[in-house]
Structures are given as structure tokens and as C-alpha cells.
Amino acid sequence: MSDDAAYTASVVGGTGFTGGELLRLLAGHPEFEVVQATSRSKENKTVGHAHPNLRDLDLRFSSPEDLESVDALFAATPHGVSMEQIDEFRDAAETVVDLSADFRLDTEDQYDEWYDGHSRPELLDESVYALPELTRDELPGADLIASGGCNATATILGLKPLVEEGILTGDEQIVVDVKVGSSEGGAGGGEASSHPERSGVVRPYAPTGHRHEAEIEQFLGLDVSFTVHAVDMIRGASATCHVFPGEPVSKGDLWGAYRGEYGEEPFVELVAGGGGVYRYPEPKAVAGTNRAEVGFELDPGNRRLVVFSAIDNMMKGSAGQAVHAANVALGIEETAGLEFGGLHPVGAP
Amino acid sequence: MSDDAAYTASVVGGTGFTGGELLRLLAGHPEFEVVQATSRSKENKTVGHAHPNLRDLDLRFSSPEDLESVDALFAATPHGVSMEQIDEFRDAAETVVDLSADFRLDTEDQYDEWYDGHSRPELLDESVYALPELTRDELPGADLIASGGCNATATILGLKPLVEEGILTGDEQIVVDVKVGSSEGGAGGGEASSHPERSGVVRPYAPTGHRHEAEIEQFLGLDVSFTVHAVDMIRGASATCHVFPGEPVSKGDLWGAYRGEYGEEPFVELVAGGGGVYRYPEPKAVAGTNRAEVGFELDPGNRRLVVFSAIDNMMKGSAGQAVHAANVALGIEETAGLEFGGLHPVGAP
Amino acid sequence: MSDDAAYTASVVGGTGFTGGELLRLLAGHPEFEVVQATSRSKENKTVGHAHPNLRDLDLRFSSPEDLESVDALFAATPHGVSMEQIDEFRDAAETVVDLSADFRLDTEDQYDEWYDGHSRPELLDESVYALPELTRDELPGADLIASGGCNATATILGLKPLVEEGILTGDEQIVVDVKVGSSEGGAGGGEASSHPERSGVVRPYAPTGHRHEAEIEQFLGLDVSFTVHAVDMIRGASATCHVFPGEPVSKGDLWGAYRGEYGEEPFVELVAGGGGVYRYPEPKAVAGTNRAEVGFELDPGNRRLVVFSAIDNMMKGSAGQAVHAANVALGIEETAGLEFGGLHPVGAP
Amino acid sequence: MSDDAAYTASVVGGTGFTGGELLRLLAGHPEFEVVQATSRSKENKTVGHAHPNLRDLDLRFSSPEDLESVDALFAATPHGVSMEQIDEFRDAAETVVDLSADFRLDTEDQYDEWYDGHSRPELLDESVYALPELTRDELPGADLIASGGCNATATILGLKPLVEEGILTGDEQIVVDVKVGSSEGGAGGGEASSHPERSGVVRPYAPTGHRHEAEIEQFLGLDVSFTVHAVDMIRGASATCHVFPGEPVSKGDLWGAYRGEYGEEPFVELVAGGGGVYRYPEPKAVAGTNRAEVGFELDPGNRRLVVFSAIDNMMKGSAGQAVHAANVALGIEETAGLEFGGLHPVGAP
Structure with missing residues (x-):
């Protein structure tokens, strides 16, 4: 302060x-x-x-x-x-x-x-929807801002470049399989979120009908098949988007699409392949930060494209995104107050 | 002994x-x-x-x-x-x-x-492939038995009734999003599986091209889009199968298909909806046991069927399945030595 | 059944x-x-x-x-x-x-x-207090049995041989530092036991004045300094007893004392040194079982003896002990129904 | 940068x-x-x-x-x-x-x-030992600085005010029971630190003879009985010091001693009692920060004083302390680069 x-x-x-x-x-x-x-x-x-x-x-x-x-x-x-x-x-x-x-x-x-x-x-x-990478132009001077939802943010960031490039047109099957941490349930408690019951889970907590589908469809114009699992972490939302483009795409096309969309974005990082332990987006790599990691892999046999997107649901998925939006709305440097880059090693976290 | x-x-x-x-x-x-x-x-x-x-x-x-x-x-x-x-x-x-x-x-x-x-x-x-629910008839007297793989077993158990009932014909898109525990990596260690790096992950470790696809395709005659994530548990494999049947199916059809297939099976349990904390299949509910939990949910808006299947990868996914197969092969009571029903509460595990 | x-x-x-x-x-x-x-x-x-x-x-x-x-x-x-x-x-x-x-x-x-x-x-x-290793003789025919508390059981099992052998006389300082899992808090929930707040903790939840001191003092005749920490596991209670014997003791004396006390006990195992990963008592090695692991190490410089004792608080610390006691009371084989020996690998399940 | x-x-x-x-x-x-x-x-x-x-x-x-x-x-x-x-x-x-x-x-x-x-x-x-709260005066201009060890730092910070105030004179029994995260083992891996073996543990990894005793004894002039347990967190070292003062002490005396020592320290916070979930020092409350939490409780019955001290072993226990020391040595603002205050909720990230 x-x-x-x-x-x-x-x-x-x-x-x-x-x-x-x-x-x-x-x-x-x-x-x-x-x-x-x-x-x-x-x-x-x-x-x-x-x-x-x-x-x-x-x-x-x-x-x-x-x-x-x-x-x-x-x-x-x-x-x-x-x-x-x-x-x-x-x-x-x-x-x-x-x-x-x-x-x-x-x-x-x-x-x-x-x-x-x-x-x-x-x-x-x-009201102006705030996912600044998507609605940056509408934010300056906005007086009622609706900060985007966590699972919607992860999904939208993963799929948007494909829509922009025409790789997704709205006719394709899109399966989004999301894994989230326990902080999404809030501070309230309850039996299902107690430590003995919530630890070590892979729990289908919203098999179908998760409300964030509405945001995704509104902002991408895409109908997605959306399923959310609770897994054993505290912070984090990871969206795996299984996409079947109508036309073949190459890795080069994809790098072009994602770099074109996010090359200048301060809070989006492309992580796809490479070496070391962290080769694809992972929520623990962004825990505590306002950063989103986005990456992809091609499955040539069945013409599938798998897109991975990982955020900290408390940050890029809520509080960080809200501050980012306020920065843009008030004309403050976009990254102000959001510079923390995360820890290694780290849990989730 | x-x-x-x-x-x-x-x-x-x-x-x-x-x-x-x-x-x-x-x-x-x-x-x-x-x-x-x-x-x-x-x-x-x-x-x-x-x-x-x-x-x-x-x-x-x-x-x-x-x-x-x-x-x-x-x-x-x-x-x-x-x-x-x-x-x-x-x-x-x-x-x-x-x-x-x-x-x-x-x-x-x-x-x-x-x-x-x-x-x-x-x-x-x-050799005889052993997923006894699938190949029980071939096992008696078999002298070379190949026990089925963990992720394949979870997936096959989830999808088989749909094939048997003609709900899946081989023309549909099938996305299988698997979450597995660290015991799948074996006792060896290595940097990526060290506790600081492996804890709290949602890590796409086989984004595409996982070898268990071969078993699935061989035994179901289906081409599946298969992605495996490492999550923070020790035992467990959970397969979420997103399926788009060509014809509409009802919950009644599905209950019929799954009960018909597994109603008499000692190691398969249907878990779909109901109340309490454990409403769908979860690996921690079967940790240490040879039981598979299978369940499903319908997403009417996009004609999607989501099938959940959870096993302990060390048990129904390997050692338990092998003993089960040996029991059948040698004419021993199928459940002999495999009666342990699991713990509650339990981690994973 | x-x-x-x-x-x-x-x-x-x-x-x-x-x-x-x-x-x-x-x-x-x-x-x-x-x-x-x-x-x-x-x-x-x-x-x-x-x-x-x-x-x-x-x-x-x-x-x-x-x-x-x-x-x-x-x-x-x-x-x-x-x-x-x-x-x-x-x-x-x-x-x-x-x-x-x-x-x-x-x-x-x-x-x-x-x-x-x-x-x-x-x-x-x-009423008859049931920690069968301690009170076996009073149990046959008992009609009101009070099954011993979890943290008390771990502590008593660790210290009893020292009292029996006269290594502890009641005049010594005895510090008991206990680490317990979240199942001790029961199924109720509450903010402090919610997954986000309870995960990853080392939390002094009973710094002093834990009621199980009463059981320990009653059955060992020892005044202990008792502190309980919550740590990130579900099942398990681990007591580390720091003891300062008045007279020097050797490892041989200690092995004699512990083997003499527990050599024939079906549910107590001595684990002290040796090789491999599991060299001292650990709660995860007994998770799901009615077994207690007990071990020790000498710290020659300051004439300290460190005793480790690990149980599953839900089993040897409550339900298992109660069934064990009922077995003895009714004249049933002591180990009946309590044969499960645990899993490896396993969390703290 | x-x-x-x-x-x-x-x-x-x-x-x-x-x-x-x-x-x-x-x-x-x-x-x-x-x-x-x-x-x-x-x-x-x-x-x-x-x-x-x-x-x-x-x-x-x-x-x-x-x-x-x-x-x-x-x-x-x-x-x-x-x-x-x-x-x-x-x-x-x-x-x-x-x-x-x-x-x-x-x-x-x-x-x-x-x-x-x-x-x-x-x-x-x-060389100058760097635990700046202890050796601040020796650091300016020092050209060879030895940054203090993690478990030693936690222990020394907990006990130092008691030495300064004469509550501990060197004649008392002092038991220090430490719980540490897996990052203390470094990035190397190995079977015992693999995720399946290391998860969910309460493992006595240094029952006696931990080398950090040497630092503690050198800087406090106290002989301590030191035992280190591995528990399931990644970052964090928590020292519980069980102390038996020769003379009775009151809570007021203790608050005086700790406030006198740390009242002006930017990286030491007193946490003792109060309400809410976090009533005593906990490593997860300081994860990612250079802060130490120190607190205490009295056990009147046996004249015991229990002191709790929690740090992030990677920060106040190593890298943060090193940067703090360099700041002092070079005449930079002490807190420069070390302002991150931590997250909530958080694992033991």
C-alpha cells in the first residue's frame, strides 16, 4: 500500500x-x-x-x-x-x-x-466482461466490470487463438476436461471439502452443466462439452481442450496462431514441448501468479488437437484478473501489483 | 499364505x-x-x-x-x-x-x-489377454496370460457396455481423459517423480500417443483420443470418456446396458448419481481393492455421454487383475485373495 | 459378515x-x-x-x-x-x-x-480399559470396555517397556511430540479442517493440555509433556518420545526390553534402524492395519533415548483396538477380523 | 532485475x-x-x-x-x-x-x-555467520558470509530470546522436534524422496545427530536434543522446542522477552494464541516468504514452555537469508527484494 x-x-x-x-x-x-x-x-x-x-x-x-x-x-x-x-x-x-x-x-x-x-x-x-486479453478495448473508463470466471478464463485463453485463426468455426466437437483445486469451493467448508474426504481425489464434481459454459459460449461463439473434476491441489485450474479441426493443421500453423494472439501479452506464456520437467502448462507452475500458461500437442492419427491451459484460479481466475481489469480501466500500468512470478519448487501451492 | x-x-x-x-x-x-x-x-x-x-x-x-x-x-x-x-x-x-x-x-x-x-x-x-470381465472364457487352462494395462483396463471397462449395446459403433468421436497416480511411474524415482516436483501436479504426461490406446482399440474395436495426466495421488487411474452417440440414448438405456454387462461381475460396481459425497466413480474409493467403479452422466444439450471409470492401478490395473486371471485360469474361486474392500476415509491411498 | x-x-x-x-x-x-x-x-x-x-x-x-x-x-x-x-x-x-x-x-x-x-x-x-497389550488379562468376560484413545495408545506402546524394565521411574523428563492426521477431527468438517486450510500443515493443535495425557499417566504412572501437531495425512498418529533415563542404557538393553514386552504380540512390530526406505516407525506403513510399529534410537551425547511409535488412529487407535478387545473379551482368536496387513506404496491413506 | x-x-x-x-x-x-x-x-x-x-x-x-x-x-x-x-x-x-x-x-x-x-x-x-537477527553487526563489509542452515535458523530464532533473558542458562533439558518439507532433500531425487514413498510421511529421518545441532550450540551456547522428521510438505521447517526453565516464567515475561528481541525485526513475527485458524506458527503461513513466525505456550503442570518456530526452509532457511545478509553486508535496505508476504490459502507450497 x-x-x-x-x-x-x-x-x-x-x-x-x-x-x-x-x-x-x-x-x-x-x-x-x-x-x-x-x-x-x-x-x-x-x-x-x-x-x-x-x-x-x-x-x-x-x-x-x-x-x-x-x-x-x-x-x-x-x-x-x-x-x-x-x-x-x-x-x-x-x-x-x-x-x-x-x-x-x-x-x-x-x-x-x-x-x-x-x-x-x-x-x-x-457491464463490461473482463478477460483483458479478450476485452481490453472495452475496459478503459468502464464503471461496471464483471471479472471473468476461473474455469471459463482457462478455457477461453486456450481456445481463442483457434477461433481467431478460423481453425475452430463452431461446427467441431470440443471437449473441455477441467481439473480444479479446493480453493474454488471457497472458505466455507462442508463434508465433501473436509480434508479427509477431499484429499487425494479425482472427483467428477460437475460432470455436465457447469455454468461457466455460458461465458465460454458467449465469448467464443462455441458450444463446448464441459466437465470439471476436483483434484488434490488448493490453487489451480487446468483445462484440457480436445479439439477436432475440420481441416488439418500443422504445428507451425498453431505456433503462428498462438504467438500472434499472445506474443505481446504480459500474462500469457506459451509452453509446448521443450525439455525438462515442465513441458506443458501446469497449474503449479503459475501458483500465486497472474500468469496463464497455454500450450498444445497434435495427435495426427485422429486429427485431434489437444490444448492445455493452466491458471491459478485465485489469481488469473479471479482476484488477479480483477486487478488487471482495474489497471486497464483506470489507465494504470497493466502489470502493476501483479508482478509476482511464482515459486519453484512449489506445491499447488 | x-x-x-x-x-x-x-x-x-x-x-x-x-x-x-x-x-x-x-x-x-x-x-x-x-x-x-x-x-x-x-x-x-x-x-x-x-x-x-x-x-x-x-x-x-x-x-x-x-x-x-x-x-x-x-x-x-x-x-x-x-x-x-x-x-x-x-x-x-x-x-x-x-x-x-x-x-x-x-x-x-x-x-x-x-x-x-x-x-x-x-x-x-x-497368449491370452486378461481383463477377466472381457476374456473370462479364454482364461481357463491358459498357460501364457498377458494381464491388461491399467489405463486400458479403466477405459475398456467404461466403454465396453456401449459397444455391446451398439451405442458406440466405431464411427463416433471418443475422447478419453485419464488421470493417474504416481505409482504408475514405478519405484525408480527420477527428477520428475521426486516429491517436490510431483506433488500437487496436474501434468499432461502423455498428451497423445499413449501406448495403451493399442489395447483399447484391439479389444473394443474403437479408435479413441487418449490423453493421460499425472495428478497428486499415489494409487489410482480415473478415465473420463466423453462420447457422442450417433443416436439419442436415455438414462434408462444406459442403466440397462451397464447393469446387463456388469450386474453379475464381482469386481465392477455401478456408481452414478445418488447422494452423499461419493456420487461418481473415484479412485480413492477403490484404493487397495480389485474393484472398478463405473458410472455415467448425460449432457443433453450436446448429446454427449460422459462415462467415468476408476480403478486402483496397482490392483485392478495390474497385480489384482493378474491374480484374478490366475484364479480363473486355475479354476479357483474368482474372488479368492481379492476380498479387501477398501478404507474410508482414505487418501489415494 | x-x-x-x-x-x-x-x-x-x-x-x-x-x-x-x-x-x-x-x-x-x-x-x-x-x-x-x-x-x-x-x-x-x-x-x-x-x-x-x-x-x-x-x-x-x-x-x-x-x-x-x-x-x-x-x-x-x-x-x-x-x-x-x-x-x-x-x-x-x-x-x-x-x-x-x-x-x-x-x-x-x-x-x-x-x-x-x-x-x-x-x-x-x-469399566475395563482396553489396550489389550496392557490389559489383556482384565478383558475376558468384561461387559463394559473402554477402548483406549489414539494418541494415548501410540504413546503408551512406545513407553511401556521402559517402565517395565525400570528405565523410566517417573522422575525423568519425558517429552512426547505427536503428529496426527485429519481423520482425528472426525467427519464433521469446519473451517480449520477444510482442505485448503488443512492441507500441507504442521499445526500445533494441542500445544499443551491434551486430554490423552490423563490416560498415559493413569496407565504408565508417568507425567509426560505432551504436544500434538496436525500434519498432512488422513490416517495416522506418530508419537516421538524424547526420554532422558537416569542411568545409561545400551541398545542391547533396549532391544531386550522391547522384545521382552512385544516379542509375542501379534500387533506390535519393532522397527529400529535396518536398511531401505522404512527404517523407523511410520504411520503410512501401518495405514489401514491394526499394527503398531515401535522403535528407538539412542543419542549418546546427551543421554537421550528417542522412542518412535506409529499407528493408524482409526485402527489400533480406535476401531481396530475395539475389535481386538472384543475378541479377547469374548474368547475369539485375537487377530480375527484384523488380518489386513497394509499396502505399499501408500499415502497416509 | x-x-x-x-x-x-x-x-x-x-x-x-x-x-x-x-x-x-x-x-x-x-x-x-x-x-x-x-x-x-x-x-x-x-x-x-x-x-x-x-x-x-x-x-x-x-x-x-x-x-x-x-x-x-x-x-x-x-x-x-x-x-x-x-x-x-x-x-x-x-x-x-x-x-x-x-x-x-x-x-x-x-x-x-x-x-x-x-x-x-x-x-x-x-567467515561471518549470517543469521542477521543474530549477527547483524558483523555483516557490514563482510567478504565471506556463511548463511545459516534452515533447521538451525528455525531453532535459534525460537530459543534466542530465552537465552538473552536468562530463562535458559544451558543447564536445562531442551528437546527440539523439527518437521521439514521435501525441498530440504534437494532436486536430486532418489527412492526415499520419490513421490510414492515420500507422500504422506511422518518419517524420522534424522532421529539423532543432525549436523545443525552444531550451529545451534555454537550460537546459543546450548546443548539441544534434536530430532528431525520429514512430513508431507514441500517447503517449510517447523521447530517445536520443549523447554523446562529452572525458574517459573509467566506469559508476561515471555511476551516481554520475545517482543524485546523481535519487536523491530522486519522478518520475525510473533504468533501466539489469538483466534482464527492460524493461532501458532505454521510453515504454510510463511511459504515463499523470508518471514519467520515464532510463538509459545506454557504448560503449567510440568513447568514446560513450548516454543514454536516456523520458516520456509528455501527462504528464511537459505536463499532469503543469504540475500538478507548480502543486503546488510552491502548497505542495502534490509528488506529489499524480500517483500513478498505469502499467499492464503496455500499448501506448503
Whole structure:
């Protein structure tokens, strides 16, 4: 938290994992000063009480009833909360970045197909979806930003170059098999997420019908077959996209497509083949960072292309992406506050 | 190891993980007496030196040069070893059960497509592939048995009922996304399998071209798109098969197909939906057992069928399957020595 | 569950981890038939709904209000429940084995020192503490058995030979540093035991004042300095006892003491030095088994003796010990139903 | 790696875990520019080939035969290498920071007691031991710095305030029970550190006689009873010190002692009691950081004081401490390059 920060910020919903990551990033950000973090359950307790890595932060949780005026408000509340409180959020801040699914879809019809009844459907069109690699141009000056979902982000980053290059046209079968860590379930607990039951799993937790399909289809124009497995890591989302292009593609074509799309992107790294232990994208290689790793392999026998995409669901999949979006929206250097490059060796993590 | 065991058995390659599992199963088997376990690296050391769970077993490793005559010899040697020593094995035992890939394929052409040059191709046709649910009728009296591979077994068990019922005809796209534990890499070690590098991974270790495709295609007559990921567990192989049937299928059709195929099978359990924490097949639910869990879910929007299949790669995927095959071959009760039903709670495992 | 079982059994509190282990052991026991498992939360659901390894068991949870008459009732209820329902338990069964702490201590004074007020203090003296290696002679015919606690069992097994041999007299400093898995916290969940918070920990969860000290002091007559850490495993309790004998002891003395005590014990194994990976007691080497591993090392410089003791807290630390005790009480072969020897490789499963 | 860095630096032994951490820290340090990283096995390969988190770093490993002239050379070589090459190191750099044990002890006698024969004993007295909280005054201008060992650092930080305050005088029994992660074993691999064997362990890997005792005794003047266990984490060292003060101490005395010692220290945090999940020091709370957490609890019944100390062995236990020491030696801001505060949630990453 710089003394000469240019912008004030608040975090609504500061006790959850995503709220904690927002606080960590904003507190270390050269252009933001965190002036408020709200929590009902831990009101008046220090931020360090919920997040041991933030014990140095001189800040106590306050009630979400009394929002301070800030330049940017980040809402890390459960799905459905932001749409109810959006007027208060916008009264308090010029820029609202919502990390829930409430404002990610464009139309009420889309929303109703995947969720239950939106209370403020007129805002769906107004909000800007933030996956900055995809929607960078719409972000400057945006005042209502919907930060993209974790599994959707991993998938979209993997498939977008194929759409851009016409390798995928929308007629192909696309299977996306996702593996995620336990932090996606949040801080709440529950029997299935208790350590004895959740450790060592390969558990089909969303065999079909995962709501992030809606974001993927909206932004790529592709129908995907989407399945999510819980595996034994804390942070991380890894999407393996099995794609069957109509026309043969070469490795050269693919390198061209991916380099063309991501060559200048500060947070996307191509990892495909090469030597050593880490030859393809892996979530543990990006744990704690805002980086996405994207790579691919060809299976010539059956004309299949396998695309791998790995992110830290807490970072590029939520809090990091939200800060990245705010940076773009406010005209701050894109990488500000997001420079941490990760550890080696590291768990997940 | 029963005092009144009917058959003698030996294990060639007893220090590896698979060899250890064979020793454990045979030592606890009512009809087998283990008379020899071979090891070059630990010759003269007790079996418990390699396998702490077998410290009670009064047996020392001996040289693979001096094979004793037994009723059944189980070879748990690396790929390529059995074909070189097969004459010695067959001289020593009436029934040879090979756990490597050396005798799994039917023809030299198939073998050459996936491996490098077979030294005894004339035996490929003679050997019987052992996935007892699939080849039970060929096993009684067989004297050269090739126990099926772990990832192939999981996949075949998941897809076979769909082939039998004509739901899959060979024209469909079939994506098989497999997640496996670290025991598949064996006891050897190496940088990529060291604890710091292997923990917490979702690592595409065989993005394409995994050799078990050959077994799957041979026994199901299906071309599958096969990708294997390493995840953080020790035992376990979980196959998620994404299938797009040409004709619509109902849940009722599927229950019919799977119950028809596996209703009487002692080692296959249908797990699909229902309540509680364990609603679909999971490797940790079968850890240490010879059981396979198979289940499915329908994704109506895109006419996709997702089939889940989970096994313990050390058991149903290798040592358990080999003992099961030997039971059938010798006319022993199928479940003899394989009754352990697993633990709860359990890691992986 | 044998058809010709000699004894009927019931489990009160069948949904918890300990209840599940009891059901697993009794169902596989040659002399017991499980006729009832109670659960309030899962009444009428199959046992397999709570415990995926028991899906084959044809048994549904019933209300704890209607206890059937059985030969042996195993109570796996939270501390404080058994003392309230003990009359019902004893009405229903001739032999009651309680796995809680309710009847482990001998006197009301002891109980009050560590717990809050006992409602049936007159039974404290009547009940028999079951750590069969310690109290074998008191068990035959016992009708109220208090099965020993997990951390106490590990510690007592490690230290008992030193007391017996006079190496420890009660005047020495004894530090017991225990590491336990997450199954000790039960199936309940809660924030601290959620996978993201519980994974990868070395967490001092009982820095001082752990109640199992009471059992240790009662049965060894020793005052111990006891600290318990949570570490990343599911099953397992490992006690490292740092002991400073008043008189010098040699390795030979120690081998004599431990072999003398445990040479004939079916469930205690001495593991001290030797080669290979597993040179000292480790909980993962006994996971799923009723075996305890005990070993030691001398630190000559400071006249310290370090004793290591490892058990599976769900087995030798609770359900296995309870079945062992029932075997002795009823005159059944001690090892009946407890033969499973564990897996290799294995997590801490 | 700042463009206007004031100092050049090199890392000898850049492929190991510690070397990778040094490269990460120095590359992100405002005052250092990394001009060389050496490796025999990966000569000419990029640094990112060994360390996936450093793929952005434009640097290739070079031969250790051709050392460039730098301001500061960090040696992350195995024990015994630095003493052989120390002249070359000192020719190449004005400040040499050695991370091995070669120069940590003061006298040849001490060295010989714990290791085998020192080739340059005359340098033992000349080198400065770096545990900056302990030896800060000796570091400015030092040209041969021996960075403190991981387990020693954790222990010394925990016990030092007790020595300073006279609570420990050297006559007391002190048991130090340490739990460490797998990164302490380095990148090499080997059977015992393979994932299947190393996962889920509580393994007494140095029951007695761990060499870090020498550092502890040298710098605290205390004889400690030291035992190290391997547990299932990657990074982290946690020391639990069981201490029996001769005179009674109060919590107030202890808070006074620890606050007095560490109140101004940027990298030591007191964590003792309080609420929430993280009530005592835990390695996962400091993973990736240069922070040590220190805390304590009193056990009034037996006059025991339990001190907990947790660090990341790769950071405060090696690379972070080395950079901290170089900062002090060169007159750089102490916290420069070491600001990362850690993640939540996190494994033991």
C-alpha cells in the first residue's frame, strides 16, 4: 500500500479466499490504497485474523452497511449478492469490479438459462466482461466490470487463438476436461471439502452443466462439452481442450496462431514441448501468479488437437484478473501489483 | 499364505511396486503358496526390506537366474524383459502371468506400431489377454496370460457396455481423459517423480500417443483420443470418456446396458448419481481393492455421454487383475485373495 | 459378515469415521454378524451412502432409539454421549465396547481434572480399559470396555517397556511430540479442517493440555509433556518420545526390553534402524492395519533415548483396538477380523 | 532485475532448488543485476529450463569454470564444494555468500566433530555467520558470509530470546522436534524422496545427530536434543522446542522477552494464541516468504514452555537469508527484494 497511491480502493467480502487475494494484491499495489474491507462475520477483527499472510496490514474489517467512498470497489461476494447491492456499490465508487457471475452474461435470457432470475437485468448489457486479453478495448473508463470466471478464463485463453485463426468455426466437437483445486469451493467448508474426504481425489464434481459454459459460449461463439473434476491441489485450474479441426493443421500453423494472439501479452506464456520437467502448462507452475500458461500437442492419427491451459484460479481466475481489469480501466500500468512470478519448487501451492 | 495351499507361485521382479502387490495378494491367498520372489538389487534381503507391509513374510529375494518350479509364475518385470526370458518362465511354470505389455497385443504389426520390435512375435497370438470381465472364457487352462494395462483396463471397462449395446459403433468421436497416480511411474524415482516436483501436479504426461490406446482399440474395436495426466495421488487411474452417440440414448438405456454387462461381475460396481459425497466413480474409493467403479452422466444439450471409470492401478490395473486371471485360469474361486474392500476415509491411498 | 457368525453385533454412531471402520471390520469378521448400525442423520439410508467402501453391505442405518439385542454393542459416539445412554446400551448388549473417553479413567477425580463432570462416575471403576497389550488379562468376560484413545495408545506402546524394565521411574523428563492426521477431527468438517486450510500443515493443535495425557499417566504412572501437531495425512498418529533415563542404557538393553514386552504380540512390530526406505516407525506403513510399529534410537551425547511409535488412529487407535478387545473379551482368536496387513506404496491413506 | 541496479551478482549452482530461489530473489531485487548463473548439467540452457517460474529471465546457465567478476557471488553448491573453490569465488567477487555448511562453524575442531575434514580451516574464523537477527553487526563489509542452515535458523530464532533473558542458562533439558518439507532433500531425487514413498510421511529421518545441532550450540551456547522428521510438505521447517526453565516464567515475561528481541525485526513475527485458524506458527503461513513466525505456550503442570518456530526452509532457511545478509553486508535496505508476504490459502507450497 503505497503512501503516494493515486487511487483508493475497498473490498466488499474480505474474509473469503478471493477477498483475501484482492486485499493482498491491492495492499502491494503501487497505485492503490486500501481504505476498507468489509465482513459481517469478522467485523472489527484485523484482516490478519482471516488471512495470516496479511497480519502486517493495519486494517480491520468493517460492516458492509457503511461503505466508504472510493475510486474502485471490488466485490468478492457470493453469486447473487452484487445484483442486490449494486446501487450501493456504485454510489460508493466510480469503478465497481464485481468478481461474481452476476454481470458476466450479456442478456437476461442467457442468465436465466444458467442461473435463477436476475434482479437487475438492465445492467447486463452495460457491464463490461473482463478477460483483458479478450476485452481490453472495452475496459478503459468502464464503471461496471464483471471479472471473468476461473474455469471459463482457462478455457477461453486456450481456445481463442483457434477461433481467431478460423481453425475452430463452431461446427467441431470440443471437449473441455477441467481439473480444479479446493480453493474454488471457497472458505466455507462442508463434508465433501473436509480434508479427509477431499484429499487425494479425482472427483467428477460437475460432470455436465457447469455454468461457466455460458461465458465460454458467449465469448467464443462455441458450444463446448464441459466437465470439471476436483483434484488434490488448493490453487489451480487446468483445462484440457480436445479439439477436432475440420481441416488439418500443422504445428507451425498453431505456433503462428498462438504467438500472434499472445506474443505481446504480459500474462500469457506459451509452453509446448521443450525439455525438462515442465513441458506443458501446469497449474503449479503459475501458483500465486497472474500468469496463464497455454500450450498444445497434435495427435495426427485422429486429427485431434489437444490444448492445455493452466491458471491459478485465485489469481488469473479471479482476484488477479480483477486487478488487471482495474489497471486497464483506470489507465494504470497493466502489470502493476501483479508482478509476482511464482515459486519453484512449489506445491499447488 | 495358507498351509494347505493348492498351488505354488513365484514372483519375478519382486522389488517393484507391482511385484510387492503380487506378493501381498499371493501371501494372503488361500490357494497359493509363494515359494520364490526374485530381485537382482535386493538378493538375499527379506521381502520386508522392500515392502514394509510384508515384514511378517518369511521370504528372501533370490536371483532371477534360478527359477524354482511352480504352478504359477507372475512376471512383474519392465516391458521387454518377459519376451526375452519367456522360455525360462515357461520352463519353470505351467501358468505364466505376465504383467508387462509384452504379450498383450495380438499381432506383430500391432506391436510394431506402438513398441519397438518383438523378439518372440509367434507368442502374441498364443497368449491370452486378461481383463477377466472381457476374456473370462479364454482364461481357463491358459498357460501364457498377458494381464491388461491399467489405463486400458479403466477405459475398456467404461466403454465396453456401449459397444455391446451398439451405442458406440466405431464411427463416433471418443475422447478419453485419464488421470493417474504416481505409482504408475514405478519405484525408480527420477527428477520428475521426486516429491517436490510431483506433488500437487496436474501434468499432461502423455498428451497423445499413449501406448495403451493399442489395447483399447484391439479389444473394443474403437479408435479413441487418449490423453493421460499425472495428478497428486499415489494409487489410482480415473478415465473420463466423453462420447457422442450417433443416436439419442436415455438414462434408462444406459442403466440397462451397464447393469446387463456388469450386474453379475464381482469386481465392477455401478456408481452414478445418488447422494452423499461419493456420487461418481473415484479412485480413492477403490484404493487397495480389485474393484472398478463405473458410472455415467448425460449432457443433453450436446448429446454427449460422459462415462467415468476408476480403478486402483496397482490392483485392478495390474497385480489384482493378474491374480484374478490366475484364479480363473486355475479354476479357483474368482474372488479368492481379492476380498479387501477398501478404507474410508482414505487418501489415494 | 460370515453366515455362521457366532456373535451378533451393533454399531451405535455408524456414520462417523470410527463407526465406518467398525462396520468394515465387523462385516469382514468371521465371528460377528452386524445386525444394526444407527445414525440419526442418515436413518434409512444404506451404510454405503456414508462409506463408499461398504456399498456391498446390505444394511441400512436405523434410529439409535431402537436398539436391537446383540451380543456386542460398539459405541462410536462423541465424548459424553455414552455415559448418558449407557443403561440402554447395557440393556441391549451383554458386552458394551465404548470408543469414547467416557469410561477410560478410573476415578471421578481424574475425570474431573480433564473433562467436565461425569454423570455415571460409579461406572468408572467397573469399566475395563482396553489396550489389550496392557490389559489383556482384565478383558475376558468384561461387559463394559473402554477402548483406549489414539494418541494415548501410540504413546503408551512406545513407553511401556521402559517402565517395565525400570528405565523410566517417573522422575525423568519425558517429552512426547505427536503428529496426527485429519481423520482425528472426525467427519464433521469446519473451517480449520477444510482442505485448503488443512492441507500441507504442521499445526500445533494441542500445544499443551491434551486430554490423552490423563490416560498415559493413569496407565504408565508417568507425567509426560505432551504436544500434538496436525500434519498432512488422513490416517495416522506418530508419537516421538524424547526420554532422558537416569542411568545409561545400551541398545542391547533396549532391544531386550522391547522384545521382552512385544516379542509375542501379534500387533506390535519393532522397527529400529535396518536398511531401505522404512527404517523407523511410520504411520503410512501401518495405514489401514491394526499394527503398531515401535522403535528407538539412542543419542549418546546427551543421554537421550528417542522412542518412535506409529499407528493408524482409526485402527489400533480406535476401531481396530475395539475389535481386538472384543475378541479377547469374548474368547475369539485375537487377530480375527484384523488380518489386513497394509499396502505399499501408500499415502497416509 | 532493475536496469539501474547498483550491484552485479552471480549464482554458482543455479539448477538446484536453492540456486533457483537465489535467482528469483536477485532477479526481482532493485539493487542487484544477475550476470551469471552456473550449471554443469544444464550449461547453455535457459534458466527457465530448470525453474519454470523464471522462464521470463533472459539468462542461460554457463560453466562454473568461467566465473565473471561480480560484486556478490552466491554459492549454492553441495556441502564441501565451496571450501575447494573458495579462492576462485573470492577472486571473482568482493562479497561471497556461501549457502552450504562449509564456513558456518568457528573452529576446525567443531567442524571435525560434525563433518569430515575441512580443507581450508583458516577461513572458519574469518567467515561471518549470517543469521542477521543474530549477527547483524558483523555483516557490514563482510567478504565471506556463511548463511545459516534452515533447521538451525528455525531453532535459534525460537530459543534466542530465552537465552538473552536468562530463562535458559544451558543447564536445562531442551528437546527440539523439527518437521521439514521435501525441498530440504534437494532436486536430486532418489527412492526415499520419490513421490510414492515420500507422500504422506511422518518419517524420522534424522532421529539423532543432525549436523545443525552444531550451529545451534555454537550460537546459543546450548546443548539441544534434536530430532528431525520429514512430513508431507514441500517447503517449510517447523521447530517445536520443549523447554523446562529452572525458574517459573509467566506469559508476561515471555511476551516481554520475545517482543524485546523481535519487536523491530522486519522478518520475525510473533504468533501466539489469538483466534482464527492460524493461532501458532505454521510453515504454510510463511511459504515463499523470508518471514519467520515464532510463538509459545506454557504448560503449567510440568513447568514446560513450548516454543514454536516456523520458516520456509528455501527462504528464511537459505536463499532469503543469504540475500538478507548480502543486503546488510552491502548497505542495502534490509528488506529489499524480500517483500513478498505469502499467499492464503496455500499448501506448503
